[in-house]
Amino acid sequence: MRVLFLDLDSTTPSHLGCYGYHRNTSPNIDRIANEGIRFTNYYTSDAPCLPSRTALMTGKLGIHSGVVGHGGTAADVRHEGVDRQFKDTLATQSFPALFRSLGMKTTLISPFAERHSAWTFYAGFNEMHNTGKSGMESGEEVTPVVLNWLEQNGHKDNWMLYVNYWDPHTPYRAPEDFGNPFNNESLPSWLTEEVLENHKQKVGPHSVNEINMFNNQTKPEYPRYPGEIRDMDEMRKMIDGYDCGVRHMDNQIGMIFELLEKQGVMEEVIIIISADHGENMGELGIYGEHGTADQGTCNIPMIIRWPGYQKGQVDNELHYHLDLLPTIAEMVDKDPAPNWDGKSFANTIKNGKKNGREFLVVSQCAHVCQRSVRFDDWLYVRTYHDGYHLFDKEMLFNLIEDPHEQHNIASERPDVCKDAVYYLNEWHDEMMATSSSDIDPMRTVMIEGGPYHAKGALKNYTKWLIESGRGYAVPELEKRHPKEFV
Incomplete structure (x- = not known):
C-alpha cells in the first residue's frame, strides 16, 4: 500500500x-x-x-x-x-x-x-x-x-x-x-x-x-x-x-x-x-x-x-x-x-x-476565543473573547443563503440559537466527562490573558483606530477589555 x-x-x-x-x-x-x-x-x-x-x-x-x-x-x-x-x-x-x-x-x-x-x-x-x-x-x-x-x-x-x-x-x-x-x-x-x-x-x-x-x-x-x-x-x-x-x-x-x-x-x-x-x-x-x-x-x-x-x-x-x-x-x-x-x-x-x-462543535482560541456549532444549514458562533473584532456574543448564519457570513440573524432566529446552545452544552458536558482533566483549555487561555495573537495588542491598536478614523470603536473596546487599559 x-x-x-x-x-x-x-x-x-x-x-x-x-x-x-x-x-x-x-x-x-x-x-x-x-x-x-x-x-x-x-x-x-x-x-x-x-x-x-x-x-x-x-x-x-x-x-x-x-x-x-x-x-x-x-x-x-x-x-x-x-x-x-x-x-x-x-x-x-x-x-x-x-x-x-x-x-x-x-x-x-x-x-x-x-x-x-x-x-x-x-x-x-x-x-x-x-x-x-x-x-x-x-x-x-x-x-x-x-x-x-x-x-x-x-x-x-x-x-x-x-x-x-x-x-x-x-x-x-x-x-x-x-x-x-x-x-x-x-x-x-x-x-x-x-x-x-x-x-x-x-x-x-x-x-x-x-x-x-x-x-x-x-x-x-x-x-x-x-x-x-x-x-x-x-x-x-x-x-x-x-x-x-x-x-x-x-x-x-x-x-x-x-x-x-x-x-x-x-x-x-x-x-x-x-x-x-x-x-x-x-x-x-x-x-x-x-x-x-x-x-x-x-x-x-x-x-x-x-x-x-x-x-x-x-x-x-x-x-x-x-x-x-x-x-x-x-x-x-x-x-x-x-x-x-x-x-x-x-x-x-x-x-x-x-x-x-448530527452536529459539529469547532473551536478557535489563538486569535479569538470562540466555539461554534455546525448543524443542518446553520452555523452558530459563540464568542468568549472577540479578539478586538467587536463580534456579537451570539452570531447565527444560514450557510445556504449566506455562505460568506455577512448577515448575523441571531436576533431573528432565537429558536435556532437555543437549539445550537443545547448542542453546545451537551457536547461540553460529554467532553468534560471524558477528559483526563477537569479544566477546559479554552478557560486556561482566558485566565492566561486571552488568545495569543490578541494578547497585549489593544493599546497600540486603539491608537491605530484613532489614526485611521475609527476612534468611535475605542470606548466599546475599553468596555469589553478593561484590564488591557490598566
Missing part, C-alpha cells in the same frame, strides 16, 4: 475548482476529486494551525489533548502523568503510527514541528525532513525534497508520505516570475463595492483597513500581499494574491503526480488531500486570516482517492478532520485507538453510504 497525504496549509474549499470556484486554481487537485470522493462539509475541530494538526495527529479534540491555542499552557499536549509507560501513547496511537503498525515506512516533509515547537508532531514517523524556513517556504523549495524522496522510494511498496505546502498561507509568496494567471478574470461575484464599503466600517485584525493584523504595513518582499483594501483594485490584488498561491501550489502538486506516473505507480497510490484550516477571504469581513471559529476558517477540503472504491462521488455529510484516523483504521482492518475522538466514515469510501454526524 502506498499513501500520499497532501496537507495544504490555509487552503479554503471555496477557492478550488472542484468545489465550484469559477477560476482555474486547482486542475491537479480537481483531477483527484474526479477520481475519488470530495467531502463538502469537512471541518477542522480546532483552529488554526497548531490545534488543528495536533487534533489530526493525536486523534483527539483540543478539549481532550489540551491544545487549543498558539501560546501559553494551551499550546502543549497534556502530559500523560503517572500512567505514562516507557513510551507515551502517541508512539502507537498517532496518525502516522497507524501506518507504522502496518509495516509501512512513514515519512514527513514539513517544517511544522519547528514552526510551533510542536515536537509531538513527529511521533510515529520513521523519517522527517524539515524544509527549513519554518513555514515561509514557497512550493518550489518543497517540491524538490518530495521528488528526491519519491525517486528513491516511490517505486517501492508500503510507504506513507506526508507533504506540507504553504503557498496559500499569508503572506502570499508565489514567485514574481509566476505572473498572474487571473489578471483578466472576474472576482468572486459576491465581493462588490457595496460589500467593500460595509467592510471599511469594521474593526478588528485583518479587516480591510489592517490586512497586516493590526495595521496596514506592507513588506516589499511580498508584493502580492496588500496592507489594506481601499478600492476594488486592491481587492483584486488581495484575491489574486491568494489564488496565485493556490495555483502555484497546484502546479507543484502536478510535478509529484507526473513523477508517480513516470514510475508507473500513480494509479495505485491512495491520495488524500486536505488542509489544517481554510482562509477567510471576506467572510465576517476578514481577509487573509484563519482566526475565527467560522466557515471561512474551519471548513476545509477533503478529497480521498482510494483505488478500487468510490469514484467521482460527493459526500455532504458533517465530518471532523480527525474522523480520518478511525476511517483509515477500518479501511485496513485495524481497531481504532481507544482514546481517539473520531468516527469512521469508511462505509462512505467503500460503498457511498452516508455516515456523518
Whole structure:
C-alpha cells in the first residue's frame, strides 16, 4: 500500500475548482476529486494551525489533548502523568503510527514541528525532513525534497508520505516570475463595492483597513500581499494574491503526480488531500486570516482517492478532520485507538453510504476565543473573547443563503440559537466527562490573558483606530477589555 497525504496549509474549499470556484486554481487537485470522493462539509475541530494538526495527529479534540491555542499552557499536549509507560501513547496511537503498525515506512516533509515547537508532531514517523524556513517556504523549495524522496522510494511498496505546502498561507509568496494567471478574470461575484464599503466600517485584525493584523504595513518582499483594501483594485490584488498561491501550489502538486506516473505507480497510490484550516477571504469581513471559529476558517477540503472504491462521488455529510484516523483504521482492518475522538466514515469510501454526524462543535482560541456549532444549514458562533473584532456574543448564519457570513440573524432566529446552545452544552458536558482533566483549555487561555495573537495588542491598536478614523470603536473596546487599559 502506498499513501500520499497532501496537507495544504490555509487552503479554503471555496477557492478550488472542484468545489465550484469559477477560476482555474486547482486542475491537479480537481483531477483527484474526479477520481475519488470530495467531502463538502469537512471541518477542522480546532483552529488554526497548531490545534488543528495536533487534533489530526493525536486523534483527539483540543478539549481532550489540551491544545487549543498558539501560546501559553494551551499550546502543549497534556502530559500523560503517572500512567505514562516507557513510551507515551502517541508512539502507537498517532496518525502516522497507524501506518507504522502496518509495516509501512512513514515519512514527513514539513517544517511544522519547528514552526510551533510542536515536537509531538513527529511521533510515529520513521523519517522527517524539515524544509527549513519554518513555514515561509514557497512550493518550489518543497517540491524538490518530495521528488528526491519519491525517486528513491516511490517505486517501492508500503510507504506513507506526508507533504506540507504553504503557498496559500499569508503572506502570499508565489514567485514574481509566476505572473498572474487571473489578471483578466472576474472576482468572486459576491465581493462588490457595496460589500467593500460595509467592510471599511469594521474593526478588528485583518479587516480591510489592517490586512497586516493590526495595521496596514506592507513588506516589499511580498508584493502580492496588500496592507489594506481601499478600492476594488486592491481587492483584486488581495484575491489574486491568494489564488496565485493556490495555483502555484497546484502546479507543484502536478510535478509529484507526473513523477508517480513516470514510475508507473500513480494509479495505485491512495491520495488524500486536505488542509489544517481554510482562509477567510471576506467572510465576517476578514481577509487573509484563519482566526475565527467560522466557515471561512474551519471548513476545509477533503478529497480521498482510494483505488478500487468510490469514484467521482460527493459526500455532504458533517465530518471532523480527525474522523480520518478511525476511517483509515477500518479501511485496513485495524481497531481504532481507544482514546481517539473520531468516527469512521469508511462505509462512505467503500460503498457511498452516508455516515456523518448530527452536529459539529469547532473551536478557535489563538486569535479569538470562540466555539461554534455546525448543524443542518446553520452555523452558530459563540464568542468568549472577540479578539478586538467587536463580534456579537451570539452570531447565527444560514450557510445556504449566506455562505460568506455577512448577515448575523441571531436576533431573528432565537429558536435556532437555543437549539445550537443545547448542542453546545451537551457536547461540553460529554467532553468534560471524558477528559483526563477537569479544566477546559479554552478557560486556561482566558485566565492566561486571552488568545495569543490578541494578547497585549489593544493599546497600540486603539491608537491605530484613532489614526485611521475609527476612534468611535475605542470606548466599546475599553468596555469589553478593561484590564488591557490598566
